[in-house]
Amino acid sequence: MGEFKEAFYYHEGYFLLPDKFDSVEDFVDSTFFPARFKLKVLFEDNGIHSLFTQKGICIAPYFYKDYKLHEVEVTIEDSADVYPVKVELLSQSEYNSRLREVIAKVCPGCARYTPLTKRDSSLKGHYEEVSLNSVCFYRQEEKDPPEVFFYNMVGLFNSWNRQDPTNIPADILLNSMKIGLGLEYKGEKDPSDPSRLNVTFEPDFFTGILTDHLENCLEKMFRNTNFRLVYDNEFKVDNSVVEDLLREENLPYIKERCKKHGIALAMLEFDPSKARQVENTVLSLERNFVIRTLLQEPGKIFMMMTDERGILKALHYGSPLFENANTFATVYSQNGVTKYKMCYDMTKV
Numbered sequence: 001m002g003e004f005k006e007a008f009y010y011h012e013g014y015f016l017l018p019d020k021f022d023s024v025e026d027f028v029d030s031t032f033f034p035a036r037f038k039l040k041v042l043f044e045d046n047g048i049h050s051l052f053t054q055k056g057i058c059i060a061p062y063f064y065k066d067y068k069l070h071e072v073e074v075t076i077e078d079s080a081d082v083y084p085v086k087v088e089l090l091s092q093s094e095y096n097s098r099l100r101e102v103i104a105k106v107c108p109g110c111a112r113y114t115p116l117t118k119r120d121s122s123l124k125g126h127y128e129e130v131s132l133n134s135v136c137f138y139r140q141e142e143k144d145p146p147e148v149f150f151y152n153m154v155g156l157f158n159s160w161n162r163q164d165p166t167n168i169p170a171d172i173l174l175n176s177m178k179i180g181l182g183l184e185y186k187g188e189k190d191p192s193d194p195s196r197l198n199v200t201f202e203p204d205f206f207t208g209i210l211t212d213h214l215e216n217c218l219e220k221m222f223r224n225t226n227f228r229l230v231y232d233n234e235f236k237v238d239n240s241v242v243e244d245l246l247r248e249e250n251l252p253y254i255k256e257r258c259k260k261h262g263i264a265l266a267m268l269e270f271d272p273s274k275a276r277q278v279e280n281t282v283l284s285l286e287r288n289f290v291i292r293t294l295l296q297e298p299g300k301i302f303m304m305m306t307d308e309r310g311i312l313k314a315l316h317y318g319s320p321l322f323e324n325a326n327t328f329a330t331v332y333s334q335n336g337v338t339k340y341k342m343c344y345d346m347t348k349v
Helices: 024-029 092-106 149-161 170-181 205-221 239-245 248-261 272-287 308-317 319-324
Strands: 003-010 013-016 035-042 045-048 055-057 062-064 071-076 083-090 186-190 193-200 228-230 264-269 291-297 300-305 328-333 336-341
Touching (some): 003 024, 149 170, 170 186, 239 248, 248 328, 300 308, 308 328
Antiparallel strands (some): 264 300
């Protein structure tokens, strides 16, 4: 059994409650905000280097007590952004023992699973995927790993980096996007500017949103060249488009296209009074190019995930905020439709 401590989640970070306060409620009620504090921060990766084993890696709300807790200065602007959390601090050996028990219960049957040995090195890879309360977004039922659009896109950009795409023939560029991203275009280089690839495509939902996302990533991530996609299709997502797409008879089509491209769609529904906090968290993921917000309304965000498992893990990290906002996430993926109550247990409903 570890050591339970009062802590709180604030602006995508976990902090131990200062010793002079009895509870987070006491901390909030007795403080005039904005206020600045020296706080001990809790990390999921403590940066512990080891040749043969992984150390210092965990999943909230389970953290380590073995490693030095760094103290940082934090300015808390608004108490509405402070969410109480009871964390459990464990030694590395305690964490390893608990993780073994969870792996034995959760992991058999996964196509990626290799039976553990007595050595702690066999736990490698599980620390960042399986939580001590048995939540895992990385289970793989089929032998072949699922496509992941984000990593396929980064791999494509890396291959283009080795030779400026301005100098690559159009047919080779088009074929690389078809093979790597499942995006099928017709096109040719602009005769007056070879850094522009003019493309045309069937104006369907998935090709539309992915092309917009790809072009945005080209502009923001691929800065060593002026190479860009140029297309005339202006694709807008509104309520009618989403309602039509998510009809029951379209679910097999969504599943097939998500599998082809390595993406997922998700509908977040939450208390509109918590919109600022939820939207800011989503925006931070959008800045990392792993999601694209397609439709936003009071209490609702419809998004595309380009790394489904990584994004679900990131949302799980923000469980104190999402649970407080009574958030539900309906995910449409290559595995079908799953609805979660957003919390540390990611309860399926």
